[in-house]
Amino acid sequence: MTYRIIRPIQAASAVAVTVLAALLPATGAAARPSVLQVPSQYPTIQAAVNAAYAGDTVRVAPGRYHEQVTISKNLRLFGAGRKATTVVAPDPLKPNVGDAAALIGVTGGAKVEIANLGVSGPVAHPCAEQPLHAGIFVAGGATLKLSRARVSDIVNTPVESCDHDGNGILVGSFLTGDVGHAVIDHVEVTHYTGVALTAFSAGTTVTLTDSLLDAKIDPATSVFTGGVEIGDAASAHVTRNVVIGNRCNDFEDACGPDPSVQFQAAAFEDGPGALPAADTEIAHNRFIGNDAGLYLFAFADCCRVHDNVTRDSIFYGAIVQDGDTTLDHEKIVGGPVGVIAVADLADTTATLKGVVIKGAATPTKTQDCCGFTASIVRVPGSAPVSAGAHRARPPGQAGAHAVAVTRRAG
Numbered sequence: 004m005t006y007r008i009i010r011p012i013q014a015a016s017a018v019a020v021t022v023l024a025a026l027l028p029a030t031g032a033a034a035r036p037s038v039l040q041v042p043s044q045y046p047t048i049q050a051a052v053n054a055a056y057a058g059d060t061v062r063v064a065p066g067r068y069h070e071q072v073t074i075s076k077n078l079r080l081f082g083a084g085r086k087a088t089t090v091v092a093p094d095p096l097k098p099n100v101g102d103a104a105a106l107i108g109v110t111g112g113a114k115v116e117i118a119n120l121g122v123s124g125p126v127a128h129p130c131a132e133q134p135l136h137a138g139i140f141v142a143g144g145a146t147l148k149l150s151r152a153r154v155s156d157i158v159n160t161p162v163e164s165c166d167h168d169g170n171g172i173l174v175g176s177f178l179t180g181d182v183g184h185a186v187i188d189h190v191e192v193t194h195y196t197g198v199a200l201t202a203f204s205a206g207t208t209v210t211l212t213d214s215l216l217d218a219k220i221d222p223a224t225s226v227f228t229g230g231v232e233i234g235d236a237a238s239a240h241v242t243r244n245v246v247i248g249n250r251c252n253d254f255e256d257a258c259g260p261d262p263s264v265q266f267q268a269a270a271f272e273d274g275p276g277a278l279p280a281a282d283t284e285i286a287h288n289r290f291i292g293n294d295a296g297l298y299l300f301a302f303a304d305c306c307r308v309h310d311n312v313t314r315d316s317i318f319y320g321a322i323v324q325d326g327d328t329t330l331d332h333e334k335i336v337g338g339p340v341g342v343i344a345v346a347d348l349a350d351t352t353a354t355l356k357g358v359v360i361k362g363a364a365t366p367t368k369t370q371d372c373c374g375f376t377a378s379i380v381r382v383p384g385s386a387p388v389s390a391g392a393h394r395a396r397p398p399g400q401a402g403a404h405a406v407a408v409t410r411r412a413g
Contacts, residue, residue: 076109141183169196234274
């Protein structure tokens, strides 16, 4: 009898607890909204990032937000459009990724998605003060998916070359060995004084597609810009992009047409340290109005370079220097020289496989030095090849490109 009375009471209590729990507001992480709004809920983007839990979304209304943002947790950061919502360089800048100052830093192994957002300088300080290292810096093993974004005006004022600084998007670091990962799609990088996109360090990976990289630097300004630079064993897939207007205007007499003793800026070049990873591919891009379209230094056929179109280069459509390299179905239009092979640290052969050269004053050229020999080999289907003049320099002098990429490495 007692058992029959108690059991219904226990059952009823359990039902009551269940109903009460359903009626009471939730507490803890489950009670928090998964979307955090700026500025209606949080006054700054960084405040929202700090308050977010892993997996949350931060949505930013149109406006200009004068702050640096550092993200070290998994989240999504969405603006209202790459020209409507902009993270603007504050004054002063502070290092937020190691010793470097970036407008957005992604680190700490985080997996982050950013879209519909602008990132912009300039910084109202000369290079001697805290320079702007990068618009976006991905390091610490973090992964960034970046789309429909704009990175612009990554310069110090007055506009000048700041050593290792002025990069649009930096993934990994040659100086620190840091590793990062990025998938970049439909992004504009404009007006920078370093390199639009760099990737360094073994393990670093980058995919860049359908994007515009435009230096937009006054030709009279003393700077040394670059489009895409991959080195130190990083892996990259760079396809269907447009790279415009990268020039070497730094130093009074150091920039010029001679790859052995002068600097040239390029739409794509391999960086310092080890060669890019073997799976790196540079394909179906358009390179317009750069000092050189391709600058392959000690490249030694490490990667696939094919089906790019280079137009109106200031000096060369492609430079192959100190390493045997195959150019596969490249198209080069205009400019003084289509392809130059340069040997000053090693015998060098540039193999042109299905390469088309139109409108260049000199289709091909070779340049020997210091006991090494440069040659160009035509594979059937390529454009006609004509030998160029050899131009010597003092024995034992390191090529300018070797110095240039080391100076600019991130």
